[in-house]
Amino acid sequence: MPQGIGSPSVYHAVIVIFLEFFAWGLLTAPTLMVLRETFPKHTFLMNGLIQGVKGLLSFLSAPLIGALSDVWGRKSFLLLTVFFTCAPIPLMKISPWWYFAVISVSGVFAVTFSVVFAYVADITQEHERSMAYGLVSATFAASLVTSPAIGAYLGRVYGNSLVVVLATAIALLDICFILVAVPESLPEKMRPASWGAPISWEQADPFASLKKVGQDSVVLLICITVFLSYLPEAGQYSSFFLYLRQIMGFSPESVAAFIAVLGILSIIAQTIVLSLLMRSIGNKNTILLGLGFQILQLAWYGFGSEPWMMWAAGAVAAMSSITFPAVSALVSRTADADQQGVVQGMITGIRGLCNGLGPALYGFIFYIFHVELDELPMTETELGSNMAPRHHSQQNSIIPGPPFLFGACSVLLALLVALFIPEHTNLNIRSSNWKKHSGGHGHPHSPQAPGEAKEPLLQDTNV
Template sequence: MNPGQAVSEARGSRGRARVVHAVVVVFLEFFAWGLLTAPILTVVHETFPQHTFLMNGLVHGVKGFLSFLSAPLIGALSDVWGRKSFLLLTVFFTCSPIPFMRIHPWLYFALISVSGIFAVTFSVIFAYVADITEEHERSMAYGLVSATFAASLVTSPAIGAFLTARYGDSMAVLVATVIAVADIAFVFFVVPESLPEKARLTSWGRPITWEQADPFASLRRVGKDSSVLLICVTVFLSYLPEAGQYSSFFLYLKQVSQFSPEAIAAFIAMVGVLSIIAQTVLLSVLMRTIGNKNSVLLGLCFQVLQLSWYGLGSEPWMMWAAGTIAAMSSLTFPAISTLVSHCASAEQQGVVQGMITGIRGLCNGLGPALFGFIFFLFDVELSNVQPPTSRDAVTKSAVPGPPFLLGAFSVTLALIVAAFIPENRQLLEEETSPDNVPGPASTNVALPLATPTSESEDIQPLLQGSM
């Protein structure tokens, strides 16, 4: 059997799995969290009345660091035992803190922190999509998944704000809990496995080595290949400020620009609609016209402009204008994920995506803590929960958002690094030989390395990062 027949046969054996399954899982998870946009602003301030930005950053810093530690192991295990069971775990633990928001806020924040162990939904989702799509289809599929995240935020914050205003925070939390349970049930009862049964059954007895589970070993492996190193440094430098921004941005809008919960919901909806357009129609066009690498560079340029505007702007109209640019910067991670998926073999998708998600997890640990500490140093605090009645009541600063300017500098460095990424290069060549592959390689099917082409993410994601 030649390699092409092997790939076709492997894909045929899991034909029931569809990209739509991944889309529904992502949509329900982040729709549930979107409903809590208004309640979370109150809960954070009530729980941490002193140094709100700093404590919020530390909570999400712990969560992100735990994600960094666990992502390589979950990615490797999903390559061996299948995606569905780990998708179920990640969705369950990501959503488990929701009902405790009003029951016991301190327990809620504790669960938010420890949920980072399994809060790597996008790592498993991207590997799931890679299992069931051909290489030329993958960029569109990744863009669709990322756009679905944005779509889930188009209406959910507004609905959550309405429920909170009409019935109180408890009703919004209850509805979010019901949707989270529905998502878990959907994964358990409806989502099919994407890996072929033969590969999973023959792999149960194969152990997972410490080398595969050790996140720092993943970092050491990154350094052995110059192309992988450049990609991962780009991810780190660009996602570090993004993670910090996501953990504090809604609080920042309320404090500096005096956005009401309704205005925040409208802002998220606008960015969500524009991100859908950017990550579906625009991303596909860019991949065909300027190529994968140039799409990454363009997304990074928009990110620099967005962060600079956030850092220097204090008027509401400035935030709205920067939000349109934020939608364009959402192109970056789907383009990077596509680049990586094109450069790794089919049986290594979980490990490779786990490696990138591990870098993002490290940023999810460092970014929020860094932003919270810088806000603390510059004495930027959430002084009240309700927006002030007068703009004159707020003392304006020449630089209202110092962490965002630091983030713009970091992304500028990422842009310089990304310029040196080669466009045609096979990655992880030593990792993908049959002797080194822990999962489907045991079926004796020789799956070739995919070569990068000019065609094409949690995100972890705007809202989850802020929770």
């Protein structure tokens, strides 16, 4: 492969992430439309199953792809993951059934963040890494601030075919950028020596980090908190925009505007507000405050029956986004230097598991509460207008969004568990096998790489 342009930098990784998720952001409104037209009777159930299968496959494959990239280099796996993640895009207009089938299967390779974080770890020092990861995560949010609105506008004015063509072109641009401009971050002197190195099952085992959870009581409490709070969050991400569009009566433009506002508020919350809270009330209290906002947000979504309630709850949702950065900071501050990758790998492993279970759980709860659409699919012209369908029994229902209320109960349990997490402690995870593996295959300039390459801190999603 070509060596790329310049030396490896965080900006190469940022451009790769931005182009990939900008392409998928353009398809937000068309995807919701095609989903409803393809599965008119069981829209939420099928959406949950599709996203659930994709999430579970990503959870299972991320450690293996991360381990292989340690041996064969990052550039080739950036190309592989971006190509297969974006492969379903042109199928949207060719065959919706193939489109959703390929989306599910593409979960095996939809782990671009895993490779990107390993790429960043190769080229940054330990004290620079948190800022670099923050830049990558902010780029992900920024790519979704404008792209859904642009896609909704182009779809309404010129039709969804143009949106699909534009998204495909941007995905191809991303692939070409990796081929031509992205240099390999793994040092050349390490690659030839590693070609014949065996990859142990522990290195590729997605459950390896989860097996260490019970070895420290504080880690166990943190992992339970993350599981109970991120399970509803993962389910919410998979179905909420469909819920706004089909049940709450949002137009495609309103959904795009909602995503943009929520993205901007989340960026502010995770930077300025989080920094102020960490300094003023402490790490643990920041986690508790974030969980409290999440409970309020989910309860508001569950009982809300008017569009303005969704907008108000969205502002609360932005504040709830401070929880996971605060948890990561707590773990990073209390774990020993040689155990950072192990503990962070546990947390991100829990999140990866939730990305598979959450969407399926939400889809199933929507299904058993009969929150579906009985009307026939609308035409593309009708869907482009502001007259969106509403569920016939929504106004008669006490709980319009049952899964969100379930999520609020789950986060309430997480809040109760988090109360027992000590503010100051030293995590002590004995993992000789992990350290042995790290010494054999890890990179001396990248002490966190084993844990970080196993699972991304921010999961891939096609919306």
